[in-house]
Amino acid sequence: MSQILYQLDESTLDFPPIDCALTEPNGLLALGGDLSSARLLRAYSQGIFPWFSEDDPLMWWSPDPRAIIDIEQLRINRTLAKSIRKVPYTITLNQDFIQVIQLCADAPFRTDETWILDDMQAAYINLHQQGHAHSIEIWHTDEHNHKELVGGLYGVAINGFFSGESMFYKQSNASKFALIALGQLLKSNNINFIDCQLLNPFLEDMGAKEISRNDFIQRQQRAITKIMPDYFWQSRTLTLT
Incomplete structure (x- = not known):
C-alpha cells in the first residue's frame, strides 16, 4: 500500500494523524511548517517531534516503536x-x-x-x-x-x-x-x-x-x-x- 508524506499547511498548526507516519524511514510524518512555540507544543502534545539535518527540510516524526x-x-x-x-x-x-x-x-x-x-x-x-x-x-x-x-x-x-x-x-x-x-x-x-x-x-x-x-x-x-x-x-x- 502506498504511503503519503504530508506537507504541513503554514496557515494552521494541525498535523496529520500519527498513524499516517511512514514505515520507511520509520516514523516520518510530515514536512514543513515552522519551529514556533505553538507548533512545537502542538507536536509534543501528540507525540510528534522535529528532527532534521542542515540540508534537510523541516521534518516531523512519530516512530513506531517508541x-x-x-x-x-x-x-x-x-x-x-x-x-x-x-x-x-x-x-x-x-x-x-x-x-x-x-x-x-x-x-x-x-x-x-x-x-x-x-x-x-x-x-x-x-x-x-x-x-x-x-x-x-x-x-x-x-x-x-x-x-x-x-x-x-x-x-x-x-x-x-x-x-x-x-x-x-x-x-x-x-x-x-x-x-x-x-x-x-x-x-x-x-x-x-x-x-x-x-x-x-x-x-x-x-x-x-x-x-x-x-x-x-x-x-x-x-x-x-x-x-x-x-x-x-x-x-x-x-x-x-
Whole structure:
C-alpha cells in the first residue's frame, strides 16, 4: 500500500494523524511548517517531534516503536551506585539551559553532524523561556574553586509528560547523573516514565526499552493530563537519593 508524506499547511498548526507516519524511514510524518512555540507544543502534545539535518527540510516524526525509560527500571550498575553515594558533582535544574543546549549541539563525543542547528536552539530556548523546556546541569568544581558544566540534558515538558531531547558529557558518568536526577525529580511527583524518542546504546544501557506507538500514546496522554505544581520546574539544586 502506498504511503503519503504530508506537507504541513503554514496557515494552521494541525498535523496529520500519527498513524499516517511512514514505515520507511520509520516514523516520518510530515514536512514543513515552522519551529514556533505553538507548533512545537502542538507536536509534543501528540507525540510528534522535529528532527532534521542542515540540508534537510523541516521534518516531523512519530516512530513506531517508541523508546521510553520506565523510571522504576532505570538501570544503575554497582560502579555508578558507588559514584552516586560520593556525589562528585553539583546537580542543578534550569540554571543554564542555553549552555546545556549549546554543548549538546557540539558534544565532545559527537562524530556526526549535529541536528541541533541554530534555528532549533533558538526555538527550544524560546520554549524554555516560556516554561516548557527544561535542563538538568552537572557541575564540577576543581581545587581552584572553578565551576565547569561537565554534563547535562534538556527536553520538553507538557504537564506530566517529559520528552528528552539530547544530553552531553565531558566527564565520566556526567550524563548518567543527569538522567538519574531527572528520573528522581519526575518520580517525586508520581511521573513514571521518560520519553526517549529513539533507542540508542547509551539509553538501552540505562534501561530504555521500545514499546509500540499505540502503547506510548496511551501512556503519554495519561501523563499529559497530570498537572504539575507551580514550583516543580523552578531553578534549584537537586540532591540524589
